[in-house]
Amino acid sequence: MGMTMTQKILAAHAGLESVEAGQLIEAKLDVVMANDITGPMALPILKQMSDTVFDKDKVVFVPDHFTPNKDIKSAENSKAIREFAKEQGLKWYFEQGKSGVEHAILPEAGVVAAGECIIGADSHTCTYGALGAFSTGVGTTDIATGMATGELWFKVPSAIKFVLTGKPGPYVSGKDVIIHIIGKIGVDGALYKSMEFTGDGIANLSMDDRFTMANMAIEAGAKNGIFPVDEKTEAYLKEHTTKEYKVYEADADAQYDEVVEINLAEVRPTVAFPHLPGNAKTIDEIEAMEPIKIDQVVIGSCTNGRMEDMRKAAAILKGHTVHPDVRVMVVPATQKIYKQCIKEGLLDIFVDAGCAVNTPSCGPCMGGHMGVMAAGEKCVSTTNRNFVGRMGHVDSLIYLASPEVAAASAIAGCIANPEKVGDR
Amino acid sequence: MKALGHVFKYGDNVDTDVIIPARYLNSFDAQELASHAMVDIDPDFVKKVQPGDLIVANKNFGCGSSREHAPLCLKTAGVSCVIAETFARIFYRNAINIGLPIIECPEAARGIEAGDEVEVDFDSGKIYNRTKGTEFQGQPFPEFMQKLIAAGGLVKYTNSKK
Ligand code: SF4
Numbered sequence: 031m032g033m034t035m036t037q038k039i040l041a042a043h044a045g046l047e048s049v050e051a052g053q054l055i056e057a058k059l060d061v062v063m064a065n066d067i068t069g070p071m072a073l074p075i076l077k078q079m080s081d082t083v084f085d086k087d088k089v090v091f092v093p094d095h096f097t098p099n100k101d102i103k104s105a106e107n108s109k110a111i112r113e114f115a116k117e118q119g120l121k122w123y124f125e126q127g128k129s130g131v132e133h134a135i136l137p138e139a140g141v142v143a144a145g146e147c148i149i150g151a152d153s154h155t156c157t158y159g160a161l162g163a164f165s166t167g168v169g170t171t172d173i174a175t176g177m178a179t180g181e182l183w184f185k186v187p188s189a190i191k192f193v194l195t196g197k198p199g200p201y202v203s204g205k206d207v208i209i210h211i212i213g214k215i216g217v218d219g220a221l222y223k224s225m226e227f228t229g230d231g232i233a234n235l236s237m238d239d240r241f242t243m244a245n246m247a248i249e250a251g252a253k254n255g256i257f258p259v260d261e262k263t264e265a266y267l268k269e270h271t272t273k274e275y276k277v278y279e280a281d282a283d284a285q286y287d288e289v290v291e292i293n294l295a296e297v298r299p300t301v302a303f304p305h306l307p308g309n310a311k312t313i314d315e316i317e318a319m320e321p322i323k324i325d326q327v328v329i330g331s332c333t334n335g336r337m338e339d340m341r342k343a344a345a346i347l348k349g350h351t352v353h354p355d356v357r358v359m360v361v362p363a364t365q366k367i368y369k370q371c372i373k374e375g376l377l378d379i380f381v382d383a384g385c386a387v388n389t390p391s392c393g394p395c396m397g398g399h400m401g402v403m404a405a406g407e408k409c410v411s412t413t414n415r416n417f418v419g420r421m422g423h424v425d426s427l428i429y430l431a432s433p434e435v436a437a438a439s440a441i442a443g444c445i446a447n448p449e450k451v452g453d454r
Numbered sequence: 455m456k457a458l459g460h461v462f463k464y465g466d467n468v469d470t471d472v473i474i475p476a477r478y479l480n481s482f483d484a485q486e487l488a489s490h491a492m493v494d495i496d497p498d499f500v501k502k503v504q505p506g507d508l509i510v511a512n513k514n515f516g517c518g519s520s521r522e523h524a525p526l527c528l529k530t531a532g533v534s535c536v537i538a539e540t541f542a543r544i545f546y547r548n549a550i551n552i553g554l555p556i557i558e559c560p561e562a563a564r565g566i567e568a569g570d571e572v573e574v575d576f577d578s579g580k581i582y583n584r585t586k587g588t589e590f591q592g593q594p595f596p597e598f599m600q601k602l603i604a605a606g607g608l609v610k611y612t613n614s615k616k
Pocket residue numbers: 095131132133152154331332333391392395396413414
C-alpha cells in the first residue's frame with residue numbers, strides 16, 4: 031500500500047521498508063529542540079537516563095519565551111540551559127542577541143532541513159514541515175528521552191490531503207489560508223493526523239507563507255503539517271543550510287482519510303475570533319458587522335514575525351499613524367530579520383507610525399510578559415492562539431489575523447480591511 | 455489499579471492555557487503548579503478538588519501548547535484520571551509519559567455529570583458511575599502504551615532497554 035510523505039519519512043527513520051497508519055514505531059531523530067520553559071524541566075529527567083546528550087550537533091536550546099528574562103525564576107531557568115549547553119559543548123545554543131523565536135531561527139540558521147525527523151518541546155515545532163521535514167511538538171519527558179537516546183516512539187499518523195490550486199489575491203497570505211482551513215475543518219479537524227499540502231497552488235505561496243501555514247497545523251489538532259519540496263524550498267535550503275537533505279514524495283496510491291480542495295484565489299483576508307483559531311470570519315463578514323474597536327495590535331511571533339511579514343505590515347503602515355486608542359507592538363522574529371528591517375528602513379516606518387518595536391522573542395504571544403492585556407481589552411494579533419487568557423486577563427479578547435489586517439487595524443482603531451487603507 | 459472520586463465536568467477544547475496559564479510557567483515545581491491548576495477556567499477547582507477526583511470533558515481535551523506542566527499540575531492537584539471524548543495528541547503523550555491515567559470514552563463523557571461519584575478500573579477500562587448506576591467501556595490502551603505504563607513511564611522504560 032502506498033505511503034504519505036510523512037509516513038515515508040517515518041519509515042526511513044524507523045529503518046522500516048514501510049509503515050501504516052496506527053502502527054507504533056521507534057524512529058531516529060535528526061534534531062531535538064527545547065526552549066527556556068521546557069528545557070530546564072527536561073534536564074533533571076534527562077539526567078535520570080544519561081549524563082550526556084546523544085549527539086551534541088543535534089540537540090538544540092533556544093531561550094525565547096521569557097527572554098530577555100522577566101524575573102528571577104525565568105533567569106534561573108535560562109541559566110540552567112545556558113550552562114548545560116556549554117558543559118555539553120552543544121553546537122546550537124542561541125543566546126539573546128543572536129537569537130529569536132525558536133521556529134524562526136531554526137530554519138534561518140540552517141539547523142533543520144528537508145526529509146528530517148524533528149521533535150521540539152514546543153507545540154509549534156510543526157513549523158518545519160514547510161521545508162518538507164517531519165516535525166512535531168512533544169512534551170518534556172519525550173524531549174528528555176530524545177536528547178538522551180536520539181530516538182522516540184511515534185504512532186504513525188493517517189493524513190488529510192489539502193489540494194491547493196490558484197493564486198491568492200494581493201492582500202491574502204498564508205495566514206488567511208490557514209485560518210480559512212482551520213475554520214473549515216475545526217480545531218480538532220486533523221486530530222492525530224498529518225496535514226499534507228499538495229497542488230499547483232503551492233508554487234504561488236512563498237516560503238514564509240508555508241512556514242505560517244505549517245506553524246498552525248497544531249491549531250487543527252494535527253501531529254504535523256507538511257509541504258512538498260519544490261524549487262522555492264530548494265532555493266531556501268541552499269541559502270540557509272549546509273546540511274545534506276533528502277526529498278520525499280507521497281506515493282501516487284497513498285491513502286488519505288479525506289481530500290480537501292482549496293482554491294487560493296477564493297480565500298479572503300480572514301480573522302479568527304475569540305476564543306478559538308477555528309472561529310474564522312472573512313473580512314467581508316466583519317465589514318458587515320458593527321466595528322470591533324481594539325486596544326492593542328501585535329505583529330510578530332513564530333507565525334508571522336518573518337521578513338515578508340515585516341515588509342507587508344510596513345507597506346500598510348507607511349505614511350500613516352497608529353490610531354490614538356491603540357498600542358502597537360512589532361516584534362521581528364529573529365535578530366537577522368531585525369537587522370534587515372533596519373536596512374530596509376522598516377524600523378523608521380514602524381517607529382514613525384507610533385509602534386513600539388521589541389527585541390526578537392516570543393514577546394506578548396502567550397501573555398508571559400510584554401504586552402499583557404487588562405480585563406476587557408481587545409487585541410488583533412498575528413500570533414497563532416486566541417485562547418481564554420492567552421495574552422493576559424481571562425476577560426481580554428484576541429483576534430488572530432495576517433500582518434496586513436493587523437496593520438490596517440492599527441491605523442483604523444478597529445478590525446479593518448487592508449484593501450481599503452487608502453492612498454499612500 | 456482503580457480511581458474513585460467525584461467529577462469536575464468541562465466542555466470541548468479545554469486548552470493548556472486555561473489548565474495552567476503561561477504566567478505560572480516560570481516554575482516547574484509540581485506543588486506550585488498544582489496550586490494554579492485550572493485557574494482560568496474554574497477558579498474554585500483548586501479549593502474544591504480532593505485526592506482521587508476525576509475530570510470528565512468533551513472533545514479535544516488538552517489542546518494547545520506542549521507544556522507537560524498541564525498533566526503534571528492536574529496529577530499533583532490530586533486528579534486520579536481524566537476521561538474525555540478525545541484528547542489533543544501532545545497532552546495524551548505527556549499524560550502517559552508522566553503517569554496520569556487518561557481514558558477516551560465518548561459515552562462516559564456524555565453520561566457523567568459534575569459531582570457524580572465515579573469509579574474507574576484501569577485494567578479493564580470499565581467506568582462506573584456510582585451516582586447514576588451506569589457503566590461505560592473506555593478505550594483500552596494499545597499494547598505498547600501498556601508496556602510504557604507498566605514500566606512506570608517513559609524514563610523507566612528507556613532505562614529498562616539499556
Ligand atoms: S511565538 Fe508564541 S506560539 Fe510561537 S513559540 Fe513563542 S510563545 Fe509559542
